[in-house]
Amino acid sequence: EAQVTQNPRYLITVTGKKLTVTCSQNMNHEYMSWYRQDPGLGLRQIYYSMNVEVTDKGDVPEGYKVSRKEKRNFPLILESPSPNQTSLYFCASSLASGRARASYNEQFFGPGTRLTVL
Amino acid sequence: AQSVTQLDSHVSVSEGTPVLLRCNYSSSYSPSLFWYVQHPNKGLQLLLKYTSAATLVKGINGFEAEFKKSETSFHLTKPSAHMSDAAEYFCVVTHSNYQLIWGAGTKLIIKP
Numbered sequence: 001e002a003q004v005t006q007n008p009r010y011l012i013t014v015t016g017k018k019l020t021v022t023c024s025q026n027m028n029h030e031y032m033s034w035y036r037q038d039p040g041l042g043l044r045q046i047y048y049s050m051n052v053e054v055t056d057k058g059d060v061p062e063g064y065k066v067s068r069k070e071k072r073n074f075p076l077i078l079e080s081p082s083p084n085q086t087s088l089y090f091c092a093s094s095l096a097s098g099r100a101r102a103s104y105n106e107q108f109f110g111p112g113t114r115l116t117v118l
Numbered sequence: 119a120q121s122v123t124q125l126d127s128h129v130s131v132s133e134g135t136p137v138l139l140r141c142n143y144s145s146s147y148s149p150s151l152f153w154y155v156q157h158p159n160k161g162l163q164l165l166l167k168y169t170s171a172a173t174l175v176k177g178i179n180g181f182e183a184e185f186k187k188s189e190t191s192f193h194l195t196k197p198s199a200h201m202s203d204a205a206e207y208f209c210v211v212t213h214s215n216y217q218l219i220w221g222a223g224t225k226l227i228i229k230p
């Protein structure tokens with residue numbers, strides 16, 4: 001089954017304790033992206049990756065890191081989480097090869113990770 | 119610069135009546151536009167997509183949207199609401215080859 005998986009689904013942590021949220025897709029998509037969703041703000045992009053070893057900042061990258069060492073995986077790292085990073089996080093992937101521009105294609109989303117930082 | 123405004127944060131309709139969710143966009147070029155749906159405690163799913171092939175776009179579950187360039191609008195409609203349509207709906211516009219801009223969302227409430 002074609003899917004994007006995220007782990008963990010729920011996480012409660014404390015300020016300053018490093019954490020990683022994993023994201024994996026099995027559709028061989030070049031493009032992957034991380035969003036955070038906050039009430040009344042829609043989705044805001046944190047980082048995206050056009051392909052292996054190619055990443056770029058989105059609209060709200062402060063406090064986050066990413067890496068793309070393999071095509072299927074795109075982990076989100078919070079080196080020193082703070083309470084303002086309490087949010088619902090989504091990973092997404094889409095095709096982006098040849099003439100297929102990533103943002104013009106359907107984004108496939110993971111189930112979300114609800115993070116609470118105390 | 120690209121932007122998207124969803125004009126209503128909440129819309130409440132009775133089951134069996136029409137649905138209208140409004141979206142206005144701003145773009146310096148011909149964008150692609152999308153509607154995504156998020157059911158409670160679920161991920162996001164593509165409802166429909168406009169990419170300049172036709173101004174009236176049909177999506178899943180009986181939804182459709184009309185691209186009106188003169189009004190810079192991309193409103194989502196459905197002739198008859200069903201209880202299962204209760205969800206949050208997002209209007210989305212392309213910002214670049216790799217980025218999208220999301221509206222704040224409209225919660226659709228269906229009254230029995």
